[in-house]
Amino acid sequence: MTTSPPRGFVFDIDGCLMKGARAIPGAPEAMAALRSRGLPVRYFTNDSSKTPAEMAGRLERGGIAAAPEEVLTSALVAAEYAARRFPGGRVLAIGGSPLRDALERHGLRLVQDGPADAVVVGRDLELSYRTLEAACRAIWGGAVFLATNLDRRVPVEDGFVPGTGAVVKAVAWATERSPAVMGKPSIWAGRAAVRSLGIPAREVAVVGDQLQQDVRMGKLAGTVTVLVLSGSSTRDDARRVPPRFRPDAVLPDVGGLTEWLDLGGVGQGGEERGDRHDERAVLVPSER
Incomplete structure (x- = not known):
């Protein structure tokens, strides 16, 4: 120490x-x-559903000084890892636009169905069964399974809401695969x-x-x-x-x-x- x-x-x-x-x-x-x-x-x-600028703005509104360049997200770490492992590769993403944008900025091609080099699962507030099925099929077809995090729940003002881990576990249960976790x-x-x-x-x-x-x-x-x-x-x-x-x-x-x-x-x-x-x-x- x-x-x-x-x-x-x-x-x-x-x-x-x-x-x-x-x-x-x-x-x-x-x-x-x-x-x-x-x-x-x-x-x-x-939280892979927010950009660094959005998170910095949230902190600022709470009275905490923050600049976008001071914010790191699990989406950025996942995008960097996927781009390094599969340069220009095909990626199926479960998540919002901040995750998809991060992947695209790192030169990766987003797909809605397999085949894919990787499936990246993040926080998706509009998750559908169709997307869940596509992710599982891509993994069954050989795609590497990546997760932005395994957070079980997220603290909010009136308690908790389900975290990304709830979605990751659904994919893991169906595919019998364990993801490589990119975030904390x-x-x-x-x-x-x-x-x-x-x-x-x-x-x-x-x-x-x-x-x-x-x-x-x-x-x-x-x-x-x-x-x-x-x-x-x-x-x-x-x-x-x-x-x-x-x-x-x-x-x-x-x-x-x-x-x-x-x-x-x-x-x-x-x-x-x-x-x-x-x-x-x-x-x-x-x-x-």
């Missing part, structure tokens, strides 16, 4: 900074404080996020509310990891995961980040920093 505070941050959005159209209390102030210290930030969303928690997502900051992984902190997505991505990429309890995962969840995937720190929300940094960022050997009874910043023992 690094013994110095992180020099750059990668943030999850839903459940970490935002719930629906509203910022989580304390998030705008926390992000402004990080920027005032000259710390670069990136925003990573597994994949190594491809983690490397893309770290690369965009231009600093070593060990000097980057990944902050998010989901152990199986955000924290795992950071661990696989070799970064510091911070779990916030404002979304899906709980402190008990963090204690139950295998040691190698436990977060380096657990905070109630991103409002505790500046205090955590002031205490040194991460402790020696996973020990708590400061008052051991202070619930604002608790470090969970972890292995790296």
Whole structure:
């Protein structure tokens, strides 16, 4: 574990900074404080149904400063991977226009039926049985199965809505194939996020509310990891995961980040920093 505070941050959005159209209390102030210290930030969303510009606009309306070039999406990672593996290839996509546009910008040809080199499954708010059938037939015909993410659900203002994982599981169940996941928690997502900051992984902190997505991505990429309890995962969840995937720190929300940094960022050997009874910043023992 690094013994110095992180020099750059990668943030999850839903459940970490935002719930629906509203910022989580304390998030705008926390992000402004990080920027005032000259710390670069990136925003990573597994939502393939929005463009970086749309996600930046959503953050801005919530009071959080963001530029499109600071936003990474699972659609961008999937498009980059597919283009590298199948240059100019045929791709059948389940997803909205942001996913399809990303694929086309990387020189891939979109098809509605097989044969295809790859099937990319993202978030599709207008999914039809016809599209589901076409995707399965393409995979049965030999197409590689890619998923933007396996998110089971997405936090919104009044609870949760089904995530992309629900659609991915339907395709996987029918085809008896497991997808290669492009978004969080994949190594491809983690490397893309770290690369965009231009600093070593060990000097980057990944902050998010989901152990199986955000924290795992950071661990696989070799970064510091911070779990916030404002979304899906709980402190008990963090204690139950295998040691190698436990977060380096657990905070109630991103409002505790500046205090955590002031205490040194991460402790020696996973020990708590400061008052051991202070619930604002608790470090969970972890292995790296």
